[in-house]
Amino acid sequence: MYNEHGQLRRLSSHEIVIYFLAGLLFNTFGNGITVAANMGSAPWTASAANLANLTGTSISVFLFFYGVFAATLVCILQRNIDWPHVIGNIIFVVAFSSIIGIVSTRLTALGVGALPIAWRTIIDFIGVIFIGFGVSITQRLQFILHPIDDLTNLTRFMFFRGNAAISQIINFSFPMLISMIVWAFSGELVAINIGTLFSFFFQGMFVGYADHHVFGHLAHKLNNIKVSH
Numbered sequence: 001m002y003n004e005h006g007q008l009r010r011l012s013s014h015e016i017v018i019y020f021l022a023g024l025l026f027n028t029f030g031n032g033i034t035v036a037a038n039m040g041s042a043p044w045t046a047s048a049a050n051l052a053n054l055t056g057t058s059i060s061v062f063l064f065f066y067g068v069f070a071a072t073l074v075c076i077l078q079r080n081i082d083w084p085h086v087i088g089n090i091i092f093v094v095a096f097s098s099i100i101g102i103v104s105t106r107l108t109a110l111g112v113g114a115l116p117i118a119w120r121t122i123i124d125f126i127g128v129i130f131i132g133f134g135v136s137i138t139q140r141l142q143f144i145l146h147p148i149d150d151l152t153n154l155t156r157f158m159f160f161r162g163n164a165a166i167s168q169i170i171n172f173s174f175p176m177l178i179s180m181i182v183w184a185f186s187g188e189l190v191a192i193n194i195g196t197l198f199s200f201f202f203q204g205m206f207v208g209y210a211d212h213h214v215f216g217h218l219a220h221k222l223n224n225i226k227v228s229h
Contacts, residue, residue: 168204
């Protein structure tokens with residue numbers, strides 16, 4: 001929805017494409033930066049990396065499972081299965097992962113991973129901020145988005161009165177717990193660093209900031225969400 005002088009209107013097909021590409025660009029470039037900087041993955045990616053390290057299974061398997069699981073939870077919470085939305089979000093997971101791989105490979109080739117730790121930390125933080133901006137745009141657009149972001153957006157308004165920071169921290173608590181459990185069993189922890197902690201504590205804040213300051217006229221679609229008061 002587009003807020004025009006206090007009045008909400010539907011987006012045109014042209015506007016949907018523009019906003020979707022903008023959100024996708026922020027999100028994939030931000031994730032690509034964090035991967036190339038190698039200063040800690042986002043919590044969900046880090047937990048998948050730890051499970052992969054423990055079991056010897058590809059990280060992609062766990063990331064795909066997370067996506068399917070999140071999509072299932074969204075359907076349960078909404079008590080409705082919107083098949084076009086569900087299938088679109090699953091397709092998004094596959095395309096999203098592929099683009100991140102391309103971006104991170106290009107940035108790694110440019111030598112981002114060989115920079116001093118201080119510069120890589122700054123770059124990683126910038127990447128997390130970009131991810132927050134991208135998540136905000138795709139959550140407000142509700143066209144197709146990553147199922148985990150869809151779930152976070154749903155729980156944000158159903159249970160946390162629209163507070164993006166709290167919703168994101170609660171969301172990230174689950175993969176952090178998974179990583180800690182794996183560490184307790186294996187004694188080994190991978191893919192967790194200062195960037196993971198920065199993402200855990202602050203990504204939700206950047207989502208909330210972007211809601212008002214990055215394409216601020218783009219409003220949340222709440223017609224299918226039972227909003228808490």
